[in-house]
């Protein structure tokens with residue numbers, strides 16, 4: 001019993017050290033420059049397809065598996081499809097069923113990958129609304145969330161920062177704050 005508890009405690013300490021050793025990030029990129037999107041994209045929203053690339057920066061943390069979850073603003077967009085860019089492990093089919101508004105990318109069997117990595121690309125159909133956003137989920141209290149881990153080491157990395165992407169209709173940009181503010185995009 002004590003041994004089991006100690007093992008758990010050690011695992012928890014190792015995990016917390018790993019998590020604290022670097023500040024992993026995840027973001028969506030809607031304009032293909034590889035960087036987080038600081039401002040909204042403007043255009044004709046209704047009946048438009050848009051795509052975002054999903055990036056992570058693990059800094060020095062080497063992972064063997066990953067999960068990246070992107071949530072879309074309810075009611076203004078639908079998920080069209082997605083594909084992976086990361087290779088070298090086994091990627092699961094893109095998860096569209098675990099959460100009603102989230103799409104999950106995930107893979108296992110990677111060999112100590114680290115640094116800035118493009119996970120994949122997601123495409124959405126924007127409906128008739130004045131503004132719409134997607135955002136990565138990193139909140140451990142709000143599963144399913146984005147996380148990186150290393151199976152042989154028994155460690156994981158929680159992500160410290162995230163950034164989403166928003167689109168606004170040219171003709172009506174009056175509703176820009178609500179969902180983005182709630183999800184922290186405009187903090």
Ligand SMILES: [Ca+2]
Pocket residue numbers: 028029030031032033034035036037038
């Ligand atoms: Ca960008």
